[in-house]
Amino acid sequence: MNIKEKIIEKVLALCALITILTTVGIIGVLLVEAVGFFREVSIIDFLTGTEWTPLFADKNYGILPLVSGTLLTTFIAIGVALPVGLTIAIYLNEYAPKRFKKVLKPLLEVLAVVPTVVYGFFALMIVTPFLKLFITDLSGFNALSPGIVMGIMIIPFVSSLSEDALAAVPDSLRQASYGMGSTRFQTAFRVMVPAASSGIMVSIILALSRAIGETMIVAIAAGQTPVFTFDPTVPIETITAYIVKVSSGDVPQGTVAYQTIFAAGITLFVVTFILNNISFWIKNRYQEKYE
Amino acid sequence: MGIIASISGIVVLAIFIGFVIYMGIQRLSWDFIVQLPSRFAEESGIYTAWMGTVWIMVFTTLISFPLGVGAGIYLEEYARQNRWSMFLEINISNLASVPSIIYGLLGLGVFVRMMQMGNSILAGALTLSLLILPIIIVSTREAIKAVPSSIRDASNALGASKWQTIWHQILPASFGGILTGVILALSRAIGETAPLIVVGALVYVPFAPQNPLDEFTVLPVQIYNWVSRPQEEFIINAAAAIIVLLGITFIMNGIAVYLRNKWQSKMEW
Amino acid sequence: MDSEITSQQPKTSQVETKPKLNPNNRSFKLQAKNVDVFYDDFQAIKDISLDIVENSITAFIGPSGCGKSTFLRLFNRMNDNIDGFQMNGEIRIDNKNIYDESIKVEELRKRVGMVFQKPNPFPKSIYENVAYGLRIQGVKDEDYIENRVIESLKQATLYSEIEDSLDKQALALSGGQQQRLCIARALAVKPSVILMDEPTSALDPISSGKIEDLIHELKKEFTIVIVTHNMQQAARVSDNTAFLYMGNLVEYGDTQKIFTNPKKDRTQNYITGRFG
CATH class of the missing domain: 1.10.3720.10 (MetI-like)
Incomplete structure (x- = not known):
């Protein structure tokens, strides 16, 4: 009986933990890919460039x-x-x-x-x-x-x-x-x-x-x-x-x-x-x- | 002036909807519902789209309902008032205001690519589940909070364990509120x-999906697809599909409002 | 006025247990030994010791906030879940410390029933309200459950009024009926002790009278502790009375004596209505 109660609490806590994992997942996914991006493109150019043409032959990455x-x-x-x-x-x-x-x-x-x-x-x-x-x-x-x-x-x-x-x-x-x-x-x-x-x-x-x-x-x-x-x-x-x-x-x-x-x-x-x-x-x- | 402002938005919306109905009603027919998409606007239907929507919604419900209610119960009944629960709470309200397209990127990175689910129904449903989880959690907590503490005391005093009290008393008493939120x-x-486009729902799907790992499209994505074409006929298709989508949305909200009213009047002990 | 009272803190809250509390040498059912209760920094109960004999009715009286409810709730550990609750000392039932680690709270509460200030039936049928305690214990025998439900309702003097409507929603009953239903609900699991926290304060005089009669009947089988702010009620129903003030046990003894010839001025002042 007591064990059942403990298991239930743990399962419910796990549900709540999903929300933390979601945040971690969002930040993780964005960071991993963005880091790859910023290896190719300087962050200064990204933040100050006035041309955004990543899909063209002449690529510019100003946001x-x-x-x-x-x-x-x-x-x-x-x-x-x-x-x-x-x-x-x-x-x-x-x-x-x-x-x-x-x-x-x-x-x-x-x-x-x-x-x-x-x-x-x-x-x-x-x-x-x-x-x-x-x-x-x-x-x-x-x-x-x-x-x-x-x-x-x-x-x-x-x-x-x-x-x-x-x-x-x-x-x-x-x-x-x-x-x-x-x-x-x-x-x-x-x-x-x-x-x-x-x-x-x-x-x-x-x-x-x-x-x-x-x-x-x-x-x-x-x-x-x-x-x-x-x-x-x-x-x-x-x-x-x-x-x-x-x-x-x-x-x-x-x-x-x-x-x-x-x-x-x-x-x-x-x-x-x-x-x-x-x-x-x-x-x-x-x-x-x-x- | 207050009245004008108050009803202006509603009036504009009513005009919009009237316009859509005027435009799309001609196209709305049984064939439109049961036909597969086609290159030719007149032969195109929304069969695959609404089938995809049904699949997605079934799986989203199966995933988000237990997770959201479980998390809500945990936060309301088990979590102690400390920094950890404060952190959980702030995190949830933060998630509630993260733009939906960001969830799409999460789904693309984690479900579609990392877990190799591809552009599948499962990936889409998981993405949407995470997106609506904060809403379900918050409404579950509100519903549980509305149960008078005297019920909890009475059950505890009879020797019920924590879970027995939750299962036999708290959840039945708050079910109406939880259901409304869900x-x-x-x-x-x-x-x-947007999040479904990012996880890859904007593909040509010739057949209705057969299992959760199939590719899919859904009604709103089909609408987007048609709206972004230059031909007038496709725009009319979009208008017709919008009538269907709005119908479903309004019916669901109507049910929710009805349940909420019924539940609120019942909750006055 | 008030400051005068508070300035006369009693030197000691220890009250010796008079032999007359235990006339037939019956065993003590409930015992408190040097109990302190804290809510964070606030001390709600200050070093109280007292013994309660079996099959008696004991009333806790005192002005609101004196700690009488807190003290009552120690006997079925209903304070445990309150944030910042902390306790020293011992509460013994049948000579066993119920705050011992080996005691399971759920088991304890099956033996110590409780009735609350406001009637709090579950939003279920009358029948299911009374059956609930048995169901959560895992009783599956429906015949037994039905027997217990009817017996408990009879014992709570409610059965004759609702005989034909056991399936009716409990919330449809009148306030007094609801409270007797709550008593029946507590009785169904066969406790030996019943705690009552101002059980009639939300009821009209006639309903209150019925409950008081019922309490008197129940004494034959149960040990009853009742918290009340109604002095007449304490005088009417109880065998012994404990007067609490600001977390201290001021006086404890035979109800007749307390109400006719209190030893302490503060008790005298309170029961004659000069404060509180």
Whole structure:
């Protein structure tokens, strides 16, 4: 009996250990291949080069074009998701009647459950043609359209995290503001939002990390042309889209071209890892503040 | 203004979906469901794709469900509050926000190449399992936490061992919550595209897979394949396949929400 | 007021065991010997020794936070899983130290049943609630289980009320019925000791009365220890009473004596309602 209990505990512990192995596996795989890559390519060239042509005869391994493409789509997405998401959070927390809130929240979640490949289709087939009506020299592939669609996708992400942050602000603060004769609007923007600022920061950072790692929307609608530019109307390529492009073809293992996807992957991993940990750090400090 | 912002995203999504239905409904037919892919758009169907999706989902469930629930039980019931469990917890929330394509690279490096599974269903299912493991673990823990501690006390006081208490009391009482989390996680897995492309699902598969070591493709990858072609007919195919994929995703989420509501009302002792 | 009380720390918490606690020279069922309990740095129980005789009802009283529940839970080791719990001294049942390494906690708890403050039936049928203790012991004989279930329900004076609905969800019962179900559940595994942690505090007066009658009945077969914050209840049901204050055992003795003629001022103050 006692032995059975011990075995069960060990088996369960093993399940939990899988998560550690996953992390070790991710870091291991990325490092091993990336080290092979950096034997061929200097890390300085990689980080500062403005040309990315590993699949061409004239090979260049500067990641900056992919980085610029990633940042461009990410900032467009945040530009959409932040104002809308934050407005929703404030509205839900300060204005919305309870009933309406109960309907609205699950509806918002629907935005997050639509598969990203479907959003990619939307960006390519609907948003880009629509934007062309206003921006005539918009290219068929561009950063603007997938950026906007990605922004729509992460609205519930921003709104629910921000709403949690707003809800965590003690009610006494709101009462105090009303007590001094503030309007609802003043209370929301002068008192509640500043008080919840660290939680809102967390939601922005996590949204950033999410947008940077998003793949299918940009792979479908942003193009596969790595150029170092911040022009949202021309075709670009993000880090993630590059990995998809190479994986779609048949690149033999062991070649530098094969290793590039791991070098690109480790760049992505490091950036999102740092962002996630910044958000942890803020979250911990912020939780202490209210306890 | 708040209302406008709140519903804007939903309205836009509704327009998108309406557009897709308008575009794809003409192509949606029984033939489309049961036909193999073809060079000619009009003759192409999604048979291999949804069969691949079924295979992948079955194996992903078989792998991720016991592992995730097991890890959740361990963290909630066994792990002591110390640095090690803190580390486990931080690690899990970190994994939850690792981009899915990175899991694809992990699967490519470990399952496809190192363990020599090739571009197989097994490799794909293992990759997706690791991807959704954090979601299952977190929801399992939430569900277990919601079981009142008085139940645990009562069982312990009758001389039940730890595992007896977990097996006979905690798990039955939290099952609804666990199931909800697992279904939500699986509905996420069913739409995942990027990691499966990286482990090699974007291949021409002429037949439906027969065993877990066969090559495969899945619905979202098939959609990507069609979207990236220039011909209008393939785009229409993609729209039709999207209707199917969205249908499955929404149904799964609907079931999860229904279960959650039912379970929550039951949990008010 | 309060500081005045706390300033008069008793010099010693040792209380000699009076012979009248053990009128017929019955053996001691439960014994505590120089017990200290710590939760990390906080000392919850301070050097308490006391003996409880077989087939008696003993009440632990005292203001909330005095350690009476902690003390009660020592007898079936329910404190073991609390973080930072640490204990010195000995708790003996039938003259065996239950904190000895050779003792299996699960076995101990089969012999020492417990009833909690809030009724806590499992979210299962009435029948399965009572059968649970037997099932986890590996009893497979369904006839025996059924016998025990019915017998225990009768013993807990619940059977006549629910005779026809043993398959009903336990959570559908009223609060008082739920608590008697919890008692039946404890009885089903034939313990010799029953610990009760404020068993009526969540119930209405009528349900409480039924439970008190039941406790009185059970005394014939079981040794019962009850924690209560209700002084009248302690006076009504118990043979002996122990008054705890801030982790110390202030006074322990015959219930009649404690309530009519307490030796210590602090006990007097408490039972007359001047504090706590």
